[in-house]
Amino acid sequence: MKRRDALRLIGATIPAIALSSSRVWAAEDKFKLAIGQRGNWENSVCELGQNAGFFKKQGITLELLYTEGGGQTQQAVIAGSADIGIGVGTYGVMGASAKGAPLKIIGSSMTGANDLYWYAKTESGIKTIKDAAGKTVAYSTNGSSTNLVVLGLQKTLGVKFTPTATGSPASTLTQVMSGQIDVGWASPPFGVKDIDAGRIRIVARGGEVPEFANQSVRVMIANAGAFEQRAEAYGRVMKAYREALDWLYSDPAALDAYAAWAGTDAALAKRVRDEFYPKKNLAPDTVNGLDKLMVDAVTYKYLPAPLQADQVKKLVVAGTGPLAP
Structure with a gap:
């Protein structure tokens, strides 16, 4: 091989090596998650998805903390002790954001309230x-x-x-x-x-x-500073989340995994999933009924006034940019 051809081959190889190195580095991305209420179906997606390997496939490792509810979850994200919060009341998130809390809504956790x-x-x-x-x-x-x-x-x-x-x-x-x-x-x-x-x-x-019925009553949130630093990695978290959610509704082994995790039996696990948690209600990529949620948030004094369009665009990033399906 001529020296010129050898140099050309080496030059062509460098980007591939760089890409490979980037993927190895990405495999070490770690996220701290605060999740309200261990045991219910909605809040099982991340832990069961991690156990089944969906997050590892995307180069993500999750450290999970279960809280007493959405209020505690939100505070952990605001304080930066958690990168992501799952199952947080939408009113509270909008109210905190209006007061300057560093939050991003990266997904919908639950539309409707039939599970409660x-x-x-x-x-x-x-x-x-x-x-x-x-x-x-x-x-x-x-x-x-x-x-x-x-x-x-x-x-x-x-x-x-x-x-x-x-x-x-x-x-x-x-x-x-x-x-x-x-x-x-x-x-x-x-x-x-x-x-x-x-x-x-x-x-x-x-x-x-x-x-x-058609409102996202609970959402997934991120610390805004962490999100801005690692937006691409957050996108991989959401990709793994979608894959784990699909698995929970398609593979009978997922019901067994949930039953063991929740301390119940497979028959009750299926009843819980099918009666209380239709898959469409857990779809993460659109925050539903946002305008009506803002009106009610004002009524219940979570917000002094509806958020302006630029405030909404800054707060709600679900299904956009690196988080797009």
Whole structure:
């Protein structure tokens, strides 16, 4: 081989070597995730997806922290102790952003609120949420989607009660059974066995607030500074998330994985997925009903006024740029 041809071959090889090196470096991308409420179907995507290898395939390693609810999740992202927050109430995110919090909405976690329900002890005499007038009704944390739905139930049904933050489904059940709280909240599979055994009864569902049906009540958020530094890597996180979500709805082995993770059985896992979490409701790439969400956020005093178009464009980056499907 002539020296000129050899040099040409080496020159052609360098970009390939550089690309290979870049991919090796990308394999070390690590993200800290804060996720509200371990155990429910929606919040299983990242951990089960990581266990199944979808994030590794995209060169991503996740460090997962489960919180008491969307309010705690949001604070972790704002503080920079988490790069991504999953399952955060949309009202709270918009309100925090309007006050200057460094947040980006990178995806929708849940459209609609059919997965959430409220319950009372069977012997309490509370059979519907209207029977809870003047009583305490639980939500997880301030700014969470459960907070949003409790406010929506009051508005929709015209019932006045006392919304009360109670934390996780487990701590809420303890407070209900001990008489500290009149009406608790949960999402399946938590509490389903207690309902079937007759210890508690469902008195309201999130679906009773019709305005939420086509709204992204929970979103995925990123710390704005971290996102701006690693936008391409965030794009790979979302690609892995989509692949993991597809797997959860297509492979029977995913139901077994969820059942083991949530401490339940495969039959209940299938019931939870099919009855409470239609796949379309978990589609991440569009934040649905944003204009109506802003109007309600003003009504409930999360926002002083609807966000301006430039504020929305700055905040909501789901499905755009490096996050595009």
